[in-house]
Amino acid sequence: MKITEHLKNAKSTLFSFEILPPLKGQSLKELLEGIAPLMEFKPPFVDVTYHREEFIYKKHPNGLLEKVSTKKRPGTVGICAAIMNRFHVDAVPHLLCGGFTREETENALIDLNFIGVDNVLALRGDAPKGERFLPEPEGHSFATELVEQILRMNNGRYLHEETENSYHTDFCIGVAGYPEKHFEAPSMKFDLKYLKEKVDKGAEYIVTQMFFDNKKYFEYVDKVRAAGITVPIIPGIKPIATLGQITSLPRTFFLDLPDALMDDLEKCKTNAEVKEVGIAWSVAQCKELIAANVPSLHFYTMSKADTTYKIAKEVF
Numbered sequence: 001m002k003i004t005e006h007l008k009n010a011k012s013t014l015f016s017f018e019i020l021p022p023l024k025g026q027s028l029k030e031l032l033e034g035i036a037p038l039m040e041f042k043p044p045f046v047d048v049t050y051h052r053e054e055f056i057y058k059k060h061p062n063g064l065l066e067k068v069s070t071k072k073r074p075g076t077v078g079i080c081a082a083i084m085n086r087f088h089v090d091a092v093p094h095l096l097c098g099g100f101t102r103e104e105t106e107n108a109l110i111d112l113n114f115i116g117v118d119n120v121l122a123l124r125g126d127a128p129k130g131e132r133f134l135p136e137p138e139g140h141s142f143a144t145e146l147v148e149q150i151l152r153m154n155n156g157r158y159l160h161e162e163t164e165n166s167y168h169t170d171f172c173i174g175v176a177g178y179p180e181k182h183f184e185a186p187s188m189k190f191d192l193k194y195l196k197e198k199v200d201k202g203a204e205y206i207v208t209q210m211f212f213d214n215k216k217y218f219e220y221v222d223k224v225r226a227a228g229i230t231v232p233i234i235p236g237i238k239p240i241a242t243l244g245q246i247t248s249l250p251r252t253f254f255l256d257l258p259d260a261l262m263d264d265l266e267k268c269k270t271n272a273e274v275k276e277v278g279i280a281w282s283v284a285q286c287k288e289l290i291a292a293n294v295p296s297l298h299f300y301t302m303s304k305a306d307t308t309y310k311i312a313k314e315v316f
């Protein structure tokens, strides 16, 4: 079922979450067993992230170069199928511009449609570390273009065919939004202009980057609405769980940790203490967001379900 229908049918704030495919060489069984307890909170959908494929050239003693994939977390499509089979919930694969040609995107969408996926989150993806984002030759530069391609397929139009096909996809498309602005955008106004373009082209809902200060989410929603965007805006929640995340999350995701949260985190000496502070902070955040009747609380579990479970137990 489409995310938009889940949201329309909901009588109160929903619970949803995102997982990462396991590292190459690790089992899916563990991941599925790990998230099984979260089914208690009846998530209508689970997102599965996508990680771009990058290649390096390895030189052999005979002088020949071998192209080697460094992809660390393959399996998004297969995991979606496994989640739908095992838990009977919708799986939402993330689809990237980066690393894909248009043809590969078309083929991935056909696979997803055939396994019964109804929703996709359309994203640009990040550049490899220290580089500028570059599309594949024949790939997309911005998420908007990916949204357009998905919509064309929904209308029965494939890449090399001008005529409409009788069999067509019917994906509900989500896109990303940034309460603290996307780091490359020179201003929030600029960022919102392109968010509007994604929605005008066919995106039906927005999932936000994680944030730790609800005020930023509420102000963002006001700005998005003022820009003329009316689709649901699902807040992304990430409980801080380790000492390392106190510096890595702001650095990686270009966000601020509020002073009050930092005051508590600075007293922590162990990961266990950080986790406790992180859970208490997220619980308070979630309670306020539920009171504001947000569509769903979407947890970035990073495939560690225990923290999310404890928070959900307190707020749902």
Ligand code: FAD
Pocket: 048, 049, 050, 051, 052, 094, 096, 122, 123, 124, 125, 126, 127, 141, 142, 143, 144, 175, 176, 177, 182, 183, 184, 185, 190, 191, 192, 194, 198, 207, 208, 209, 210, 236
């Ligand atoms: P876009 O919407 O294309 O925007 C990128 C930048 O370009 C923005 O600054 C925007 O303002 C600007 N822009 C947009 N259109 C134009 C235009 N036409 N002209 C000029 N400028 C423009 N990454 C992964 O690799 N895998 C994942 O699974 C994944 N999941 C995510 C889930 C969520 C909910 C979020 C919030 C992010 C996720 N990301 C993921 C990270 C995401 O790929 C990065 O944040 C990426 O840098 C931007 O993606 P986007 O889709 O927001 O890009």
